[in-house]
Amino acid sequence: MWSGSESLIYQFLLPIHGYKILHGYKILVTSRFVFPQFEWTYKLNMLNRQDAMTLFHHYAFKDGICTVQKHLVEEVVRGCSGSPLALTVVGRSLYRQPQVNWISTVQNWSQGQSIYDTNMVLLSRLKTSLDALDGMEVLKNCFLDLGLFPEDQRIPVAALKDMWVELYNLDEGGMYTLIYLHELSNRNLVNLTLVRKDDQDANDYCKEHFVMQHDLLRELAVHQSSQGSIEGRERLIVEINGNAFPEWLTDRNHQPINVRILSITTDNAFCSNWSNVQIPDVKVLILNFQVKIYTLPEFMERMSCLTVLLVTNYGFTRAILENFPLPSQLNNLKRLWLENISIPSIAPFILPLKNLQKISMVTCEIGKAFEVCPISISNTWPNLNEINIEYCGDLVEIPAWVCGIVHLKKIKLGYCQELVTLPPELGNLTNLEVLRLQSCTQLLELPESISGLRESKYLDLSDCVEMDHLPERLGDLCGLQIIRMMGCTALSELPPSVMDLVHLERVICDSEIAYLWRFYKDYLDKLEIVVLKEDVNLNWLHKTPA
CATH class of the missing domain: 3.80.10.10 (Ribonuclease Inhibitor)
Structure with missing residues (x-):
C-alpha cells in the first residue's frame, strides 16, 4: 500500500453472523511507508554485505565467478546499498560486459551517496541497465513503452503486440514481441509470465501471456520518457488524480502537442471532464480508467493518424462507455482493444472504422453486442481480418x-x-x-x-x-x-x-x-x-x- 491508502485495510474486516471478527485471521500489509495506527510493524532491512555480494555475483557473472577487478565489484555493490532490485538489475546489465564498462559505471555514480537518499539516486543506479540497451533502440523503446500502463497491473502481451506491430513493424504472430520481452526479462527489467510454457506455436506466440513491472522500474521508464520538452517527446504519459489535469497539458494556448504515443490514466474520482487539447499526430492511444461510466475524450475526433486504441477499465465492475460510437474521423484505426467494458452493440460502435483490421474484447459484457446486424456486412469492414474474444462469460x-465478414482470417x-x-x-x-x-x-x-x-x-x-x-x-x-x-x-x-x-x-x-x-x-x-x-x-x- 501507498501512504494515504490506509482506509483500504478496513474493507477487509469480515462480518460473520452480524459480528466483526477481531481475532482468527491476520492482514499483512507491505509498504515503503510506516503506518503508525497499525499495532505491529516489522522493518525489513537491506541485504547485508555478504548476501548482497552473493546476489550480485549470481546476476553479474557466469556461474557467479568474478571476472573483473574485485574493487570494482565492491564499488558497485556498495552503491546499490543492499537493495535487491538494484543489485539484480544492475548486475544483469553488467553481465559479460568488459571491465571498461564497469569502470565507467563506477565513475558515473556519485561518490558517498546512499542509494536510498532519494528516489532519483535509485533511478540513476537503475538507469545503468537502460544505458546497456544503447544501440538496441527497439528493445529500449519496448522497455519505455511498459511505463504507459498503470502501476502494479498485468500488461497483456497481446496488447503490447498490437502496439509494436504498428510502431516497430514487428511480426503479426508475436514471435519478436516475445523475444524482446524475454530479453528484458533476462535483464530483470520485467517479469514475464508464460501461461503455457511448454507450447509455443507460430500461430500466436503471445496467447494469454502477460508481464508485470516493478514500480521503480516503471518509474524509471516514465522518468526517461519525460525528458526534454513536451514537443520533442516520443511518448506522453498523463496521470490524472480526480480532475486535476497537469498545467502543462491545459495551459498551452491551444497549441498542438506532437507526440506519437499517448497514455492517459485516471483514477476512480475522475468525472470525464476532458481538457481541450490538441494532440493530432498520436498513433497509439492508451486509456486506463476505473470509473463505472467513462466518456471517451473529445479530442480523439482530431486524431486522424490513430492506428491503435487500447481502452482498459481497471475497476472491479464493467464500465459503460458513454459516448458511442467511436468518432468517424478515426478512419485509420487498425487495432482496437476493449477490456472490462459493457458493450451494448458492437456493430454501431465500430461501424465508422472502415480500416479496422483487428478487434479484441477481454472480460467484456457482450451478450447483446452482436444482436444488431448492419446492412451489407461483407462491405462494412473490408479490412477486418481478426476477432479476438476472451473471458467474456455472457x-x-x-x-x-459475423459469418458475412468474408475477409476474416482469424x-x-x-x-x-x-x-x-x-x-x-x-x-x-x-x-x-x-x-x-x-x-x-x-x-x-x-x-x-x-x-x-x-x-x-x-x-x-x-x-x-x-x-x-x-x-x-x-x-x-x-x-x-x-x-x-x-x-x-x-x-x-x-x-x-x-x-x-x-x-x-x-x-x-x-x-x-x-x-x-x-x-x-x-x-x-x-x-x-x-x-x-x-x-x-x-x-x-x-x-x-x-
Whole structure:
C-alpha cells in the first residue's frame, strides 16, 4: 500500500453472523511507508554485505565467478546499498560486459551517496541497465513503452503486440514481441509470465501471456520518457488524480502537442471532464480508467493518424462507455482493444472504422453486442481480418451475420465458458485461417459447414470438455496444419475423414487423444503427435469483474 491508502485495510474486516471478527485471521500489509495506527510493524532491512555480494555475483557473472577487478565489484555493490532490485538489475546489465564498462559505471555514480537518499539516486543506479540497451533502440523503446500502463497491473502481451506491430513493424504472430520481452526479462527489467510454457506455436506466440513491472522500474521508464520538452517527446504519459489535469497539458494556448504515443490514466474520482487539447499526430492511444461510466475524450475526433486504441477499465465492475460510437474521423484505426467494458452493440460502435483490421474484447459484457446486424456486412469492414474474444462469460452464441465478414482470417475465442453453439454459416468464412476455441467448456459441437474452411491452417479445441464428436467431413479442411486438442475429455473417436488431412503436421494433445490419432498416423506422412503433460498452474486466471 501507498501512504494515504490506509482506509483500504478496513474493507477487509469480515462480518460473520452480524459480528466483526477481531481475532482468527491476520492482514499483512507491505509498504515503503510506516503506518503508525497499525499495532505491529516489522522493518525489513537491506541485504547485508555478504548476501548482497552473493546476489550480485549470481546476476553479474557466469556461474557467479568474478571476472573483473574485485574493487570494482565492491564499488558497485556498495552503491546499490543492499537493495535487491538494484543489485539484480544492475548486475544483469553488467553481465559479460568488459571491465571498461564497469569502470565507467563506477565513475558515473556519485561518490558517498546512499542509494536510498532519494528516489532519483535509485533511478540513476537503475538507469545503468537502460544505458546497456544503447544501440538496441527497439528493445529500449519496448522497455519505455511498459511505463504507459498503470502501476502494479498485468500488461497483456497481446496488447503490447498490437502496439509494436504498428510502431516497430514487428511480426503479426508475436514471435519478436516475445523475444524482446524475454530479453528484458533476462535483464530483470520485467517479469514475464508464460501461461503455457511448454507450447509455443507460430500461430500466436503471445496467447494469454502477460508481464508485470516493478514500480521503480516503471518509474524509471516514465522518468526517461519525460525528458526534454513536451514537443520533442516520443511518448506522453498523463496521470490524472480526480480532475486535476497537469498545467502543462491545459495551459498551452491551444497549441498542438506532437507526440506519437499517448497514455492517459485516471483514477476512480475522475468525472470525464476532458481538457481541450490538441494532440493530432498520436498513433497509439492508451486509456486506463476505473470509473463505472467513462466518456471517451473529445479530442480523439482530431486524431486522424490513430492506428491503435487500447481502452482498459481497471475497476472491479464493467464500465459503460458513454459516448458511442467511436468518432468517424478515426478512419485509420487498425487495432482496437476493449477490456472490462459493457458493450451494448458492437456493430454501431465500430461501424465508422472502415480500416479496422483487428478487434479484441477481454472480460467484456457482450451478450447483446452482436444482436444488431448492419446492412451489407461483407462491405462494412473490408479490412477486418481478426476477432479476438476472451473471458467474456455472457457470450452464448456467435450470430450468423459475423459469418458475412468474408475477409476474416482469424477467430479466437478463449475462456468463453457459456458459449454453446457456433452458427451453421461458419463455412462461409472461406478465408479463415485460424479458429481458436480454447476453454469454451460448454461448446457442444462444431457445425458440419466447417468443411468449407479449406484455407484453415490452425484449429484449437483445447479444453472443450463437452464436445463428444467432430464433424464427419473434418477431412475436407485440406489446408489444416496444426490441431490442438488438450483436455477434450468427452471425445472417444475421430471421424475416418481425418485421414484426408494430408497437410496436417502436428496434433498437440494429451495421451488419451494421442491414442485416437495413432491409428491414422500411417495415412498422414507429415503428422507429428505431440503429447504434452498437463501444465497445472493458475497463471491463466484473469481478473473477473462483478
